[in-house]
Amino acid sequence: MSLVAFIIGAGPHIGAAVGTILKQNGYRVALGSRNPKTDKETEEGFYPVKVDASSSESIQAAFQAVNAELGPPNVVIYNAASFVPLPTPEDPLSLHLESFQSSTAVGLGVFAAAQQAITGFRSGVHKDSPKAFIVTGNLLPFVSALPAYTSLDIQKVVAARLVETFATAYKDDIRFYFASLVSPSGELPKGDFPKSAETHAQVYWELINSRTQGNWDHRFTLDGKKLPGYERS
Template sequence: MPSSTPLVAFVIGFGPNIGDSVASLLKEHGYAVAVGSRNPDADKVRKEGYFPVKVEATRQASISAAFAAVNAELGPPNVVVYNPAIHQEPTDLSDPSTLPLDTFNDVVAIGSNVFVAIQEALKGFRSGKHENHPKAFIVTGNILPADNTLSPFYFSLDIQKVIESRIVGQFARANEKTGLRFVYATLVGDDGGIPPYDLFLKSGDLHAQVYWELINSKNGLWDYRFTLDGKKLANYVSL
């Protein structure tokens, strides 16, 4: 599809598993890719073909500044992947109140700052500069918002992902007829639950391929759950 505006992606939470694989696949498909992390190795990232961006996902101003940097260097992104996460167990696994308050504040901030990132992304999505391009905002999720066991072990991730999923769901429903995609994408085990951790740590390429399919699909569930074979989980009740 011809356009004078380049394809641009911004991966927030660039790391060695999902972030790296998603950025690599998007680059292969012709995207100019910005990658955001707390302390990017700028020289290394540039040699890999990406635009490095310093971003602290717990700070609203940092997210806004990161988008400004991407817009100035590459243009507004038509694809944003929100991938940061914090997991820290409470000191006493039987008592969620023993999660350090600083950690609790950080996970709440990372979750709620999806709202800030979406606001920034929408400026580009709605500008008309990507009229002929897909426009997608994908959050790397997990199954905890749909899990009623409420394990204190996952308390920090649970809080973060519940917030993120509700925000994504609101924007997805508000944009059902606009062509803008908002997806909370979750890798699950074959039974629909939490996948084996060792396999999750090797799931970067799988996430990248599924995200690529979501970016280029015109519609579908915003609460998208997929299994280790890359297929949509069958017969689940969406959030």
């Protein structure tokens, strides 16, 4: 059975870079997004699939499509995110309830995606293949609340807790990571993120091929190295 990866939230930055490195290493790659560039992505050798990460039904349907076309994925990258600016700066309760709910749903989508993924992980098709589920994270769940980022904050908090739970429950044979780019001092990376696509791709590739479950809260710097001296119990 061929190696299969499904990237949910496959945009032109991290998603594209991760998809490329996986394809270069023999993976058949499904690129999931709300508005897939079907012709372009197909020509480049990818399998485009429509998915809305805020909808569990859409996630389930997308996995069904990937399973039917490529087979069950042994690698899932959850790169989806939603940021809605506050209508009134520094006033989190000015955020429309619908926006808050849809942003939270993107975090909850991690559960729906992992639930679909584990069926393939356990199917025996990928008995000897690496099995990994990686969420593109950030430091919002681990720092003091930043009101301006309320919509993004809540989804990352939910995602981080889910990844920690899954990494604890399935550590014997499946890898779960919440992978976050940080500054060399371990803080929010500020201007590093726009130039970090290739770094994310290389770090994710290394995590996918790790033989044992490492620290689920994986923090790395722009040079691709794990944050020095950092370990989370």
